[in-house]
Amino acid sequence: MQSFVLRTTSDGVSLGLEDVTSVDDGEVTVELFHSALNFKDYLVGMPHSRVRRRDTLIMGVEAAGIIQSSQSADFSVGDLVILYGGAFGVGRDGGFTQSISVPPALVTALDATTFTSRSAMIWGIAGYTAMASVLALEDHGLTHDGGSVLVTGATGGVGSLAVRLLHQRGYHVTAVTGSPQHEEWLRGIGAQDIIARDDIGDRPGRTLGSERWSGAIDCVGGETLTNIIRTLRYGAAVAASGLVGGNELGGTVYPFITRGVSLLGIDAVDTPPHLRQRVWDEIGRGDVNNEELVERTLSLSEIADGIDAIGRGATRGRWLVDLTAE
Ligand SMILES: NC(=O)c1ccc[n+]([C@@H]2O[C@H](COP(=O)([O-])OP(=O)(O)OC[C@H]3O[C@@H](n4cnc5c(N)ncnc54)[C@H](OP(=O)(O)O)[C@@H]3O)[C@@H](O)[C@H]2O)c1
Numbered sequence: 667m668q669s670f671v672l673r674t675t676s677d678g679v680s681l682g683l684e685d686v687t688s689v690d691d692g693e694v695t696v697e698l699f700h701s702a703l704n705f706k707d708y709l710v711g712m713p714h715s716r717v718r719r720r721d722t723l724i725m726g727v728e729a730a731g732i733i734q735s736s737q738s739a740d741f742s743v744g745d746l747v748i749l750y751g752g753a754f755g756v757g758r759d760g761g762f763t764q765s766i767s768v769p770p771a772l773v774t775a776l777d778a779t780t781f782t783s784r785s786a787m788i789w790g791i792a793g794y795t796a797m798a799s800v801l802a803l804e805d806h807g808l809t810h811d812g813g814s815v816l817v818t819g820a821t822g823g824v825g826s827l828a829v830r831l832l833h834q835r836g837y838h839v840t841a842v843t844g845s846p847q848h849e850e851w852l853r854g855i856g857a858q859d860i861i862a863r864d865d866i867g868d869r870p871g872r873t874l875g876s877e878r879w880s881g882a883i884d885c886v887g888g889e890t891l892t893n894i895i896r897t898l899r900y901g902a903a904v905a906a907s908g909l910v911g912g913n914e915l916g917g918t919v920y921p922f923i924t925r926g927v928s929l930l931g932i933d934a935v936d937t938p939p940h941l942r943q944r945v946w947d948e949i950g951r952g953d954v955n956n957e958e959l960v961e962r963t964l965s966l967s968e969i970a971d972g973i974d975a976i977g978r979g980a981t982r983g984r985w986l987v988d989l990t991a992e
Contacts, residue, residue: 669724670969670970683969690766693738694736694768698749701726701728702987720756727761728748731989745778748773788984793956799905815839816894821852822983830956843862851982866890866893873918874924877925882904886909891906961984966987
């Protein structure tokens with residue numbers, strides 16, 4: 667069976683296609699058809715990764731396919747499922763292969779009349795995170811009359827799906843990007859306003875910036891998140907999920923105690939089942955077709971190039987992997 671394997675070596679890591687089968691056990695065995703690349707795959711594949719928890723593993727933090735056998739009462743043979751979360755592709759074998767056995771906690775069943783394995787993977791962890799962020803903002807009180815919602819890392823997986831979702835739900839969207847060459851594409855998926863990555867600071871040197879955003883979805887972290895917090899409108903919130911720009915958080919408590927703003931943490935990895943189901947149900951209620959977000963579909967043998975492209979910031983939207991392609 668063709669699998670994309672990471673091995674640690676004396677001088678780093680080797681990544682490549684091998685004829686191997688997963689060594690990991692699980693009550694549910696799934697024939698896999700599609701996977702996708704995520705920033706986390708890049709982190710797992712780094713020589714001294716702080717994310718990876720095994721020296722040798724089949725990579726891939728998510729995949730979709732059909733159940734081949736199940737010892738779990740929750741899943742049946744033939745179910746369309748998506749696999750991600752826990753140690754998948756991080757501390758146990760992941761989705762860059764063609765069949766895998768996993769514990770039920772890593773399995774989410776999807777409605778096969780709504781999704782295919784391909785459309786499920788266009789959403790994937792990125793889409794889940796984007797929708798979980800939107801729901802967190804709406805639960806917090808985001809309304810349509812409060813101004814613009816900011817989305818950072820807008821051409822990336824989480825960012826582009828967040829732009830599209832917010833636009834479909836009727837919000838005015840401002841996209842933050844470091845990729846000016848993709849501005850037209852961002853407008854096409856729903857961004858009304860676009861600002862450059864370096865321009866989201868406001869009144870630098872002062873504790874608070876002007877009140878600009880009715881809400882924000884941030885997957886960048888670091889200085890970007892600090893700047894968002896100090897420029898949220900009174901009572902608004904930012905849903906934070908990522909760290910491509912840094913894992914530190916600066917600033918002061920003033921935005922929280924004088925403007926009542928909120929920082930909402932978003933996790934897709936260890937989500938409790940009831941929340942995971944709520945998010946996927948909400949995704950399924952909308953238009954699940956997002957083909958325009960797919961920039962490339964790779965074969966298993968092209969994954970190393972894709973991971974390299976993520977590291978260079980050279981991807982846009984979603985890069986899928988067709989696990990059945992030569
Ligand atoms: N909390 C969770 O459970 C969860 C789930 C999914 C993802 N995440 C995290 O969310 C983040 C995004 O993941 P992804 O898969 O969407 O990644 P991605 O597809 O690589 O997108 C990241 C985007 O961020 C922007 N960016 C890249 N480097 C940057 C930098 N140094 N400073 C500022 N912006 C930068 C780029 O967009 P522009 O060029 O448009 O600026 C890039 O396309 C990652 O940190 C990932 O680990 C977390």
